[in-house]
Amino acid sequence: MSDALEVLNPATEELVAVVPAATRDDVDAAVARAAAAQRSWAAAAPADRARLLRRFAAVVDGHIEELARLEVREAGHTIGNARWEAGNVRDLLDFAAGGVERLSGRQIPVAGGIDVTFLEPLGVIGVIAPWNFPMPIAAWGLAPALAAGNAVILKPAETTPLTALRLAELALEAGIPEHLFQVLPGHGDTAGDALVEHPGVAKIVFTGSTRVGKQIMAKCADRVKRVTLELGGKSPNIVFADADLEAAAAAAPMSFLDNTGQDCCARTRILVQRCVYDRFLDLVAPGIAAVAVGDPLDEKTHMGPLISRTQLDRVRSFVTDDLTAIRGTAPEGPGFWYPPTLVTDVAPTAPVAAEEVFGPVAVVLPFEDEEDAVRLANATEYGLSGSLWTRDIGRALRVSRAVAAGNLSVNSHSSVRYWTPFGGYKQSGLGRELGPDALTAFTETKNVFISTEA
Numbered sequence: 001m002s003d004a005l006e007v008l009n010p011a012t013e014e015l016v017a018v019v020p021a022a023t024r025d026d027v028d029a030a031v032a033r034a035a036a037a038q039r040s041w042a043a044a045a046p047a048d049r050a051r052l053l054r055r056f057a058a059v060v061d062g063h064i065e066e067l068a069r070l071e072v073r074e075a076g077h078t079i080g081n082a083r084w085e086a087g088n089v090r091d092l093l094d095f096a097a098g099g100v101e102r103l104s105g106r107q108i109p110v111a112g113g114i115d116v117t118f119l120e121p122l123g124v125i126g127v128i129a130p131w132n133f134p135m136p137i138a139a140w141g142l143a144p145a146l147a148a149g150n151a152v153i154l155k156p157a158e159t160t161p162l163t164a165l166r167l168a169e170l171a172l173e174a175g176i177p178e179h180l181f182q183v184l185p186g187h188g189d190t191a192g193d194a195l196v197e198h199p200g201v202a203k204i205v206f207t208g209s210t211r212v213g214k215q216i217m218a219k220c221a222d223r224v225k226r227v228t229l230e231l232g233g234k235s236p237n238i239v240f241a242d243a244d245l246e247a248a249a250a251a252a253p254m255s256f257l258d259n260t261g262q263d264c265c266a267r268t269r270i271l272v273q274r275c276v277y278d279r280f281l282d283l284v285a286p287g288i289a290a291v292a293v294g295d296p297l298d299e300k301t302h303m304g305p306l307i308s309r310t311q312l313d314r315v316r317s318f319v320t321d322d323l324t325a326i327r328g329t330a331p332e333g334p335g336f337w338y339p340p341t342l343v344t345d346v347a348p349t350a351p352v353a354a355e356e357v358f359g360p361v362a363v364v365l366p367f368e369d370e371e372d373a374v375r376l377a378n379a380t381e382y383g384l385s386g387s388l389w390t391r392d393i394g395r396a397l398r399v400s401r402a403v404a405a406g407n408l409s410v411n412s413h414s415s416v417r418y419w420t421p422f423g424g425y426k427q428s429g430l431g432r433e434l435g436p437d438a439l440t441a442f443t444e445t446k447n448v449f450i451s452t453e454a
């Protein structure tokens with residue numbers, strides 16, 4: 001190990017921990033250990049693997065509060081959100097455990113014998129996680145990959161390694177075999193890159209920026225390495241004049257402010273039909289002002305700080321002085337605070353309206369009719385999520401089908417569910433995670449024909 005990662009509490013800027021950063025040699029050694037552990041794991045009885053994953057889920061369940069408080073300290077998430085995140089890890093492990101004994105191949109009719117398919121594990125999986133949802137996103141890869149018979153090496157983000165390290169300890173406590181799940185905190189361009197380049201890593205599961213995702217995809221292409229990418233977003237929230245405007249306006253603030261806007265699904269482009277645009281702004285403004293921004297450990301807080309000074313500077317750079325905005329409040333003093341901000345009167349092509357800000361900032365843009373709404377919604381390189389508000393069921397279906405995005409919700413800002421598929425169109429990603437096929441994504445299909453004529 002060399003170098004070190006300094007973990008700061010984003011709400012206070014106090015040093016929480018110093019964690020050694022993994023080197024390329026550490027990655028080599030971890031892959032060798034993981035490969036050995038994976039062979040025994042894949043050979044174990046499915047019922048035993050399922051039982052161990054359920055036990056892992058139970059141990060996580062016994063440590064929800066501890067994990068949540070650790071997440072608050074390293075990531076500044078509100079305590080309520082952090083508890084949900086730890087619970088999501090437990091639920092993912094339980095869900096994946098239920099799939100171990102159901103991961104069946106097929107029997108296909110052929111002449112002169114039988115033909116069967118096997119869903120074989122891939123081997124060692126590299127999960128490269130971001131800082132915005134350190135625990136859930138780690139578990140999205142970890143749980144189904146282990147359930148399908150693989151080993152996992154998780155590289156958490158530089159700023160948030162602590163919950164990942166604790167999950168690895170809890171896995172051992174639950175009886176998950178040594179080296180089957182390893183956590184290597186480190187820098188992206190060393191530990192992360194070493195996982196991507198390593199010939200012993202069969203698949204990379206990456207969540208983070210579109211820029212890094214493209215680099216990883218290019219490197220994986222060299223080895224035809226499997227890769228899943230969950231990248232950025234600039235998701236629309238389309239409000240039609242026939243919607244329940246009060247409900248749409250009440251839901252809009254937290255649809256882009258939850259997790260301080262550091263959410264790839266944040267609904268940061270609010271598109272409102274022109275004839276109700278002014279009325280919508282009147283309705284939404286009190287909601288922005290009412291968002292409680294402050295100590296993430298206070299149960300009444302809705303929104304905490306941004307993750308880091310880098311992220312704070314990035315968010316500030318988008319909200320230039322010439323912009324008009326409805327603003328909420330934020331604490332002064334130490335911590336990476338930024339107020340809830342809804343930018344009005346802005347061109348759809350302005351950087352704040354077109355690029356992923358990844359902070360508590362959204363824009364509101366008017367549209368004329370359904371066709372115009374769809375055009376504006378799709379006028380982006382991203383295609384992750386989106387919402388639409390209307391009382392017309394035909395329109396709800398038409399627009400849901402017309403918006404090029406992987407995850408849409410009607411009259412809600414439904415969040416991600418582990419049992420439904422999640423992933424992006426266009427430059428928001430590649431492949432799908434979660435949902436009924438989560439385990440299959442960590443397998444290779446092998447077809448075997450057995451002659452009955454010999």
Ligand code: NAD
Nearest residue numbers: 129130156157187188189192193208209212231232264358
């Ligand atoms: P990033 O893409 O640099 O980091 C994400 C993960 O990738 C981290 O674990 C990092 O260490 C790793 N990484 C970085 N470079 C790598 C490389 N060359 N090879 C392998 N792994 C590498 O994201 P960031 O710098 O933390 O954030 C920048 C912006 O990315 C944000 O402002 C936001 O717009 C976006 N972002 C999106 C998501 C998302 O959920 N889609 C998550 C985090 C950040």
